[in-house]
Amino acid sequence: MISSLELAKLCGVSQGTVDRALHGRGGISQQTQKIILETAALHGYRANPAARELMTGQSRIVAAVIPQLNSAFLMDLAGIVKSVLYQAGLHLIITPTDTPAEMTELITEFAARRCRAMLIIPHDDGFMLPAGLDMPAASFLSRCKGGKSVFLHTDEKANGAAAVDYFISQGRRNIAHITYDRPSHAVRERAAGYSENMRKHGLKPQILIVKDQSCLPEFIKNNPVDALFCHNDWLALNALRTLEQHGIKVPQDISILGMDNSPLFTSLCDEISTIQYPFEWLAGEFLAVVSGSHGQTTPAPTPNIIKRRT
Amino acid sequence: MISSLELAKLCGVSQGTVDRALHGRGGISQQTQKIILETAALHGYRANPAARELMTGQSRIVAAVIPQLNSAFLMDLAGIVKSVLYQAGLHLIITPTDTPAEMTELITEFAARRCRAMLIIPHDDGFMLPAGLDMPAASFLSRCKGGKSVFLHTDEKANGAAAVDYFISQGRRNIAHITYDRPSHAVRERAAGYSENMRKHGLKPQILIVKDQSCLPEFIKNNPVDALFCHNDWLALNALRTLEQHGIKVPQDISILGMDNSPLFTSLCDEISTIQYPFEWLAGEFLAVVSGSHGQTTPAPTPNIIKRRT
DNA sequence: TTGTACGCGTTATCAT
DNA sequence: ATGATAACGCGTACAA
Numbered sequence: 137m138i139s140s141l142e143l144a145k146l147c148g149v150s151q152g153t154v155d156r157a158l159h160g161r162g163g164i165s166q167q168t169q170k171i172i173l174e175t176a177a178l179h180g181y182r183a184n185p186a187a188r189e190l191m192t193g194q195s196r197i198v199a200a201v202i203p204q205l206n207s208a209f210l211m212d213l214a215g216i217v218k219s220v221l222y223q224a225g226l227h228l229i230i231t232p233t234d235t236p237a238e239m240t241e242l243i244t245e246f247a248a249r250r251c252r253a254m255l256i257i258p259h260d261d262g263f264m265l266p267a268g269l270d271m272p273a274a275s276f277l278s279r280c281k282g283g284k285s286v287f288l289h290t291d292e293k294a295n296g297a298a299a300v301d302y303f304i305s306q307g308r309r310n311i312a313h314i315t316y317d318r319p320s321h322a323v324r325e326r327a328a329g330y331s332e333n334m335r336k337h338g339l340k341p342q343i344l345i346v347k348d349q350s351c352l353p354e355f356i357k358n359n360p361v362d363a364l365f366c367h368n369d370w371l372a373l374n375a376l377r378t379l380e381q382h383g384i385k386v387p388q389d390i391s392i393l394g395m396d397n398s399p400l401f402t403s404l405c406d407e408i409s410t411i412q413y414p415f416e417w418l419a420g421e422f423l424a425v426v427s428g429s430h431g432q433t434t435p436a437p438t439p440n441i442i443k444r445r446t
Numbered sequence: 447m448i449s450s451l452e453l454a455k456l457c458g459v460s461q462g463t464v465d466r467a468l469h470g471r472g473g474i475s476q477q478t479q480k481i482i483l484e485t486a487a488l489h490g491y492r493a494n495p496a497a498r499e500l501m502t503g504q505s506r507i508v509a510a511v512i513p514q515l516n517s518a519f520l521m522d523l524a525g526i527v528k529s530v531l532y533q534a535g536l537h538l539i540i541t542p543t544d545t546p547a548e549m550t551e552l553i554t555e556f557a558a559r560r561c562r563a564m565l566i567i568p569h570d571d572g573f574m575l576p577a578g579l580d581m582p583a584a585s586f587l588s589r590c591k592g593g594k595s596v597f598l599h600t601d602e603k604a605n606g607a608a609a610v611d612y613f614i615s616q617g618r619r620n621i622a623h624i625t626y627d628r629p630s631h632a633v634r635e636r637a638a639g640y641s642e643n644m645r646k647h648g649l650k651p652q653i654l655i656v657k658d659q660s661c662l663p664e665f666i667k668n669n670p671v672d673a674l675f676c677h678n679d680w681l682a683l684n685a686l687r688t689l690e691q692h693g694i695k696v697p698q699d700i701s702i703l704g705m706d707n708s709p710l711f712t713s714l715c716d717e718i719s720t721i722q723y724p725f726e727w728l729a730g731e732f733l734a735v736v737s738g739s740h741g742q743t744t745p746a747p748t749p750n751i752i753k754r755r756t
Numbered sequence: 757t758t759g760t761a762c763g764c765g766t767t768a769t770c771a772t
Numbered sequence: 773a774t775g776a777t778a779a780c781g782c783g784t785a786c787a788a
Contacts (some may be wrong), residue, residue, distance in 0.1 A: 137557060137580060139781050148757045155783065165757060180578035182558040186496045187781035189694065190764045201538075205525045206710055211515035218542050226554070229509075229539040232528050245537070247447060248492040268490035270447060279738075370710070375714055400516050400680070405687055449765055465767065467783060497765035653780045718787045 138179050146179070147172050157181070189250065197226050199246040199428060201239055202254040205232045206400040209368055210257065213276070213415055217255065220311050220419040226252060226426065240266055247271065253426040256280060260320045274425045276418065278320040286425050290414055290436045298330025298411065298439035299365040299393050304337060306361035306446060308391055312342040313373060315351070315367040323367065326395075330365060346371065352378045362390055369394035371399040372408045385396040387445055397442050447719035449484050456489070457482050470491070499560065506524060508736060509556040510565040511549055518710040519678055520567065523586070523725055527565065530729040536562060536736065550576055557581065563736040570630045584735045586728065588630040600724055600732050600746045602632050606639025608721065609675040609703050614647060616756060618673035618701055622652040622687060624641050624662070625677040634676065636705075640675060656681065662688045672700055679704035679711040682718045697755055707752055721738045722750040 138146075144154045150170060156164045157172035175181075187433070189195040198221055202210055218228040231246075233239040236259060244266050246254060253272040258280055265273070265283030273285040281286070296313075303311045313330045316323050331341040344355045352375060366372035372394030379386055386392055388408045394402070394410040400408055414437045424433045454464045459478060466474045467482035468600075485491075499505040507532055512520055528538040541556075545547040553676040554576050556564060566575070568590055575583070575593030583595040590597070606623070613621045625638045626633050638688060641651040654665045662685060676682040682704030689696050696702055696717045704712070705718040712720055724747045734743045 137560065141781070151782085152760075152784090153758060156758085159783090163757065168757085180576070180780095182554060183783095184500075184558050184560065184781055185555065186559050187500055187764085188460065188499055188783070190494075190780095191501060191782050191784085193764070205528075206518060206708075208516060208518070208710065211521060215515045215542055219544060222548070223545075227541065227552070229541050231537065231539050232525055234529060238532070242537070244492060248494050249496050252447065266490070268447060283496075370487040374714060399515075400518070404684060409482065436540060439765090450767095451765070461766085462768090462776075463774055466774085469767090473773060478773080494765055495765095496779085498767070499770085500764095500782090501766045701779070 137184075138181055140181070140183065143172070143176055143179065143181050147175050153267045160170035167368065172261060193250070195250055195252045196226050197246075197249070198226050198253045198255065199243075199249075199251045200230045200257070201229055201246070202230060202232055202257045203239065203240050203259045204234075208370065208400040208414070209229065209396045212398055212400075213413075213418070216415040217419045217422055220416070220423050221246045221426070224423055224426075227360045228255075236263055243269070255422060256285065256286075256355070260318050262319060272396040272425050272428065274422050277322045286429075286431060287321070288421050288425070288432070289321060289420055290418070291439075292325035293329030293332070293438050294436075295395065295411055296326040296330075296331075296365075300330055300333040300337065300339075301429065302393060302409075303363040303365070304392060306363075309339060310342075310359075310361045311363040311365060312344055312355070312359065312361045313365045313367075314344045314346060314371050316357070317347065346374075353382055356382075356390075360415050364390060364392045366392065368394050369398045369410055370409070372410065373401045373404065374407055376405060381425075388440065391446065393441070395416070402442070402444075409444045410442050412442055414440075448491055449496075450491070450493065453482070453486055453489065453491050485635050503560070505560055505562045506536050507556075507559075507561040508536050508563045509553075509559075509561045510538055510540045510567070510624045511550065511552050511556070512542055512567045513541060513569045514544075518680065518708040519706045519723070520712075522708055523723075523728070526725040527729045527732055530726070530733050531736070534736075536563045536735055538565075544575055549573065553579070562657065564595075564683070565732060566595065570628050572629060578727065582735050582738065585730050596741060597631070598629060598728055598734050598735070598742070600728070601749075602635035603639030603642070604719055604746075605705065605749050606636040606641075606675075607643035608639075608703075608751065610640055610643040610649075612683045612703060612719075612751050613673040613675070615702065616673075616701060619647075619649060620652075620669075620671045621649065621673040621675060622654055622665070622671045623675045623677075624656060624681050627655045627657065636677060656684075663692055666692075666700075668695075674701065675698060676704045679706050679708045679718070679720055682720065683714065685709045686715060686718055697726065701756065703751070712752070712754075716754045719754045719756070720752050722752055724750075 140154050144151045151390045221228045231242050233414040247269050258278040261278045263280050265280040274288050275285050315327050334341040342359050364375050374391050393409040394408050396413040397410045450464050454461045467479040501516045531538045540571040541552050542603045557579050566585045568588040573590050575590040585595050586597050625706050652669050682702050702718040705720050706723040727747050
């Protein structure tokens with residue numbers, strides 16, 4: 137890849153003339169412009185964006201730092217965000233990290249690069265944002281501590297409450313919630329919305345925290361349930377398989393509701409319904425943050441339940 | 447984020463002195479060095495890697511351009527590659543693309559940025575590599591056309607053959623292969639290895655191409671099979687659920703073998719065995735390419751079958 | 757119509 | 773021990 141100076145020498149002109157030809161802003165003869173453009177195409181010249189960014193102080197790179205890659209939800213989310221940004225002329229680059237320390241390191245690295253904006257998906261609410269980020273930054277799912285970043289999130293309590301409403305409308309009342317043990321906004325609030333709405337209906341919340349092994353069979357033996365609200369579709373699929381292996385019919389005996397509507401899982405079976413995660417809305421909100429907004433611009437959509445077999 | 451010049455002014459010294467302090471290469475008094483380091487820490491100074499790369503012509507960024515994110519296999523692969531590169535002091539950044547045209551565009555963009563190396567996962571064998579890439583480039587799964595890149599791949603024929611051997615050792619003989627209709631090296635060679643080994647054993651290859659909907663039930667009705675070799679774990683899980691829904695016992699009636707050993711899927715059930723995809727080996731090979739090697743350095747490991755319930 | 761000079765933030769080399 | 777200067781590749785302002 138040649139530089140603009142080399143291209144200028146190749147054409148026997150100065151860098152300034154090359155620049156005029158490339159950006160087509162007149163003040164140049166048809167002849168020289170044609171020659172320069174042809175030589176540029178011949179050598180596959182392309183301006184180095186890094187140099188341009190250094191010059192103009194404006195980057196088109198938006199860096200996303202995420203904790204792990206093997207989460208279908210995160211991948212769907214990143215894909216949508218990437219598309220929305222790409223349409224706005226921005227490039228999303230994704231870097232997975234193994235540890236919070238590594239996440240801090242990479243955020244600092246990209247901050248030093250003066251990227252346009254940063255998207256951070258912390259492992260949990262405890263993540264401390266490095267100080268001195270002077271570009272727009274947003275976090276999803278969990279809230280960062282320290283620094284200044286916009287925390288973009290849906291109304292997770294509403295999601296948890298909607299799950300309860302859905303099951304009750306289906307005539308179920310022994311509704312359990314399967315979730316994780318993680319100090320993360322999404323996990324906590326969704327469970328809170330579930331619990332509050334259960335109590336509002338005079339029902340007793342039953343929460344199963346999944347740890348290493350699936351303790352679902354024992355849980356079901358002790359607690360007679362007819363509905364399971366799972367934190368995500370993967371947990372829902374897990375539950376479905378466990379129930380099937382124990383001869384429990386889904387959704388006849390126990391109805392299952394997941395969340396996210398991850399195509400990877402939901403295309404696998406039509407036994408589980410799911411709550412649509414508002415990917416597009418969140419991506420749009422993030423674009424607003426990148427563009428300089430400091431908070432939510434449009435209200436979070438109300439929970440949308442994708443009903444399958446009931 | 448302040449610049450080194452600003453830091454110099456803050457300390458009342460020149461940029462050269464700041465550089466000496468930061469890189470600790472002597473020729474500087476304890477006093478000034480201490481002051482500079484403290485001021486740097488105070489303002490969270492960090493050298494802009496983009497400027498350094500422009501200066502030295504050496505980048506630590508390795509760009510991976512992939513077709514889609516919602517593939518568990520790709521995510522596992524990217525995660526391993528990232529870790530291996532990170533240990534070598536390199537940063538992997540991942541950018542998903544929606545179309546081949548977009549892939550071409552992004553490859554050109556990163557080439558213009560003079561990144562250290564490029565990892566390309568083409569959608570199929572038809573992808574035309576843009577000309578003029580002058581950094582190490584490698585492709586996985588499918589081979590690029592045009593340009594110069596190293597195609598890193600395992601012995602896919604051996605994988606297909608190993609699947610047949612495995613089933614035969616289990617006493618199965620009506621072995622079908624479920625795969626995609628895509629002109630991709632991995633897809634084609636794996637199927638070829640399967641077919642060749644089937645014929646070698648005097649068995650008739652039966653290949654089911656999955657398109658939109660699962661036509662597995664009809665396929666099984668017409669072709670009595672007792673074993674299914676699926677191109678990946680997701681297809682295997684798909685097959686498992688379809689069979690279960692039709693009252694077919696796995697692995698008693700029909701045994702299923704997937705490939706990749708994607709934790710996302712294989713942790714979901716112990717009915718399907720799988721062939722371990724050599725993630726680490728491939729990542730190591732790629733690191734070799736990044737470091738200047740022009741081909742495979744170590745032989746591909748022989749197929750490793752992860753046996754579950756049989 | 758074209759060339760020249762400067763600055764972005766680094767690093768490296770030379771001179772003081 | 774420290775400062776000045778050049779260079780990386782680009783864009784822009786100004787001079788010719």
